[in-house]
Amino acid sequence: MFRLKHLAVFVAFLFVGIGFSQPFVYQGFLRDNGSPATGNYSVTFRLFAVESGGSPIGTVGPVATSLSNGLFTARLDFGTNAFTGADRWLELEVDSTTLSPRLKIDSVPYAIHSNNTRGLIVDNNLNVGLTSTRKYMGIGTSDTFPYDGKTMGHYALGWFDDTWNPFGATTWLSGYAGIKLFTSGALRVAIAQNGAVGIGTASPVRLLQVGDPTVSSVGLIRVGQNGASTSRAWDFGIGDSALFGHRDNFGFRDVSGSTIMVLQSSGQGGRVGIGTSFPAQSLHTTGNIRTDGGILQSQNSIVLHPDVDLTGDDSVSIANSGGGIWMKFQDSVATIYSSANGIMNVRFATTNIANHGVIEVGDIPGTPKAGVYVADNGNGIVWGNIKSFREPDPNDPETDFWYASLEGPEAALYVRGKGRLVNGQALIELPDHFQTMMLPESITVQLTPAARFSKGLAYEEINGQISVFELNDGRGNYDFSWVVTAVRKGYEDFRVKRKWDEILPLAADREKEWEARLKSIELRDKR
Template sequence: MKRWLVVSAFSALVALSTLVGASAQGVTQSFTYQGYLRQGGAPLNNPSQSMRFRIFATATDTTVLWDSGALTVNVSNGLFTVQLNPPASIWTGADRYLEIQVGSTTLTPRVLIRATPYANTATQLNMFQSGTNNADRMVITHSPAFPNWGLQYQDVGDKFNFVAGSASIMTVDMSMGRVGIGTSTPAHALDVSGDVRWSGVLQGGSVPWARITGAPSFLGGSGTANRIALFTAANTLGDSVIFQSGSNIGIGTTNPTYPLEVSGGMLVNSSTGHLRIGFPSSANQWFFATDGGGANLQLWENAANAIRMYFRAGGNVGIGTTSPIAPLSFASTTGNKISLWGSNASAHYGFGIQANLLQIYTDWNGADIAFGYGSSASFTETMRVKGNGNVGIGTNAPAAKLHVNGTARVNVLEITGADFAEKFPTTDEVQPGMVVEIDPDNPGNLRLARGAYNKRVAGIVAGANGLSKGIVLGNLEGSENHSPIAISGRVWVYADATEHAIVPGDFLTTAERPGYAMKATDLQQAQGAILGKAMTRLEKGQTGFVLVLVNLQ
């Protein structure tokens, strides 16, 4: 049987538990090194792990006494064995330190080597091979001056003995799985010969009966039947406030009707523990209850008895209030009320209250609020409020403040814009306020109006001079970026009054200047080319904006 000394070293990459063995049969320059490697908490498996071993004079010295060079080591289930062959010249009788490198990582701290090949004179550490010719050996001794104090291995019986002056004070019998204190022949898992002093509580076990051998021992005192005993003095027993009646235990009462009944207050106080109530393996449930009808249940905080949650007898629950008026009520204060998701008080999903305002909010302006039916995993959306303020009904990607995918019906529709427009594709580049005509070369398209009294006139590009558009039609797929052309209502138009001044009430038609309007002075020629009536003035010789009431004729 081979015995080893166990040494531990750690690094950021791996944890290494090493077992060093050196023969005690004579001086030799080589020794076997065995160890156990873990990586990421698991045993390492690598049949060709690169390792390197160096020997130094001290734990921090930078001068290498010996370097093994890179070795390829077989590591199986974390275990490895290498034969190290440093020269005999480095063993001078002083301590040496072994440095281990795994791959590119050097483990720290270095391993102290006391059982070196010259250890015939180093009585503090003795390693040996068991066998028929080996007597009991000291594995570790106190010092050369005290050779019979330390740890001894007994080959017969497979025991470790802790000896003091050649006398065994504690024995570990590995063949029987027993420990003896004060005896070298333990007959039980723990066999103590002598006095025992116990401080603390026996955890994870029980001692229903104890048999004391040797001199009589006893505790004095008296008590009442069914009272749990209490040490009233160092060696005296008396009554406690705990009473046992059958299988029921009472604290402060001698007539418990439940397995545990407490008469008085109870404090459960722990910074790390928990009070757990429930049936972990049963369909039945524990419950909190009040004894009398009409009684309320309260959850308090701190010694001031601040009520944090209030369960009213009728079933209503109050959080921060003792007068819940609904199945769930909150304190009458402003601020956050319910947080559905998120750990940041200033950014989360939930509900809040401000003065005359119910708030529904998300954690940032890129998050949306959706309404629908079903469940979270199987949800049919009917309406969405985007983080940017757009509202979609029948669509989850509203492109406007109100985007309805479907039919909308209203009794009265009030629009703040001033015209009625429709989107058309244009072959020319146009700007708001310009007059456009039907493009004869591109069916369905419009272009800048060309020539006076043009009967192909189609309308005016809406949105000029800061006047908002009203109703816009034709927002079909592919037409989103087309220009809205006003065909009715009020718009500003580019006008040319070079020859004739324009006054309110004048009919306007197309001008020679492309995209401009002018006063229609020849009403017979203007038939079919009239844009509408001017609503503002433009003096003769000027060009600029004129407000026009569009009415194509």
């Protein structure tokens, strides 16, 4: 036994005006012997003008209908004159069984009979239009606001000829508290009541906000230019920082309005500024620069300028992260310090002699204790408290040999060798290089006989050669050793005593240098 429960009648297409077809959707619930019907059934729909008896105005079916858990849906069309405004009843026949009572069709589908249904006009092509008195669809017809000389509902969709475009109607959409757009069941765009637009967020806190800062997502805006020969597009993340740009510059500012970075166009120099809106060089930063790699320059050299006007009156410092060894460049002087206390360890500079350089190594107070410099005569000079050579011990790899150089009040050189007396005479031939470098009148000769019976040795200079003979007309035959020393040619005026600041670097602070010198002497005296 079939038992029908009418669930609803839905308008599928709205037409206004008597004489047009008026299809609508009917949904019902059918029980078969007390249980929800499931399967395929043959259903016939008849429309009557009376509750019982009479002849049908129109018939649809039989229609093969598929039911699932009792539910079924059918689209019904009873002809052009089925709905005239009078009462109508719907009768169903299921598999040759006529169900009763008939269903009276009430206001929802029946409202389609009117030529003017609450201001909505529908033509026979299913186009929806508006009356001439009100040009929007909405709820709360009295809840309106004026705009551009028109009246618009707070909860409405309308079409108006306005001042924006006089050549056609524009679409107006209004939601008093805001508007939300969805796709695939998810919010995509939200317009808040204050006009803020959110893309990907329901709570925009800026005039335009892309993405939700409370979730791990990134909002992007794509700004592009497409042309016949070029196609460019840039994506930019939007957060608390601001994004700005125009034809000359593009960059970022933080929430306080301070410039974080600016990129100039090629017409403005193509420069990059970090922390400044007006970069003066290809890369201009107002803060510190850190690199975990190297700074490479393929051509010429790398120059660090501490000031914009390139006057050299400021300094550049290079330090390690621990505050230990650091280097400072100032006024043609490069100084290496062991810490930030300003004690000099190594200094590269020019001296008070024009275009002459000096390298100095300092002690604890910062007094130079060794160095290399170019004197006023162009000679390179190495100096220190002691001059040594250092060589690993060939018999003990954990030990080094340190030999100190001979010292004296003159710039001297020497040559030495061995000879043999034959009949009490011998000749010493000095090497060409020694003769070239020595001052002839400064020569001294030391002779040492290798025989106990020697009567003693002496020499004479004959035509640049040294003639050796045994004293007392001796005629001995034995070996001897010799050493010849002389002053270097051109260094005969070597000065032993000099002023302490003779080779002071050009930009050195003389007062500080003097204080460091006194401290160094004090430490020496305590040792």
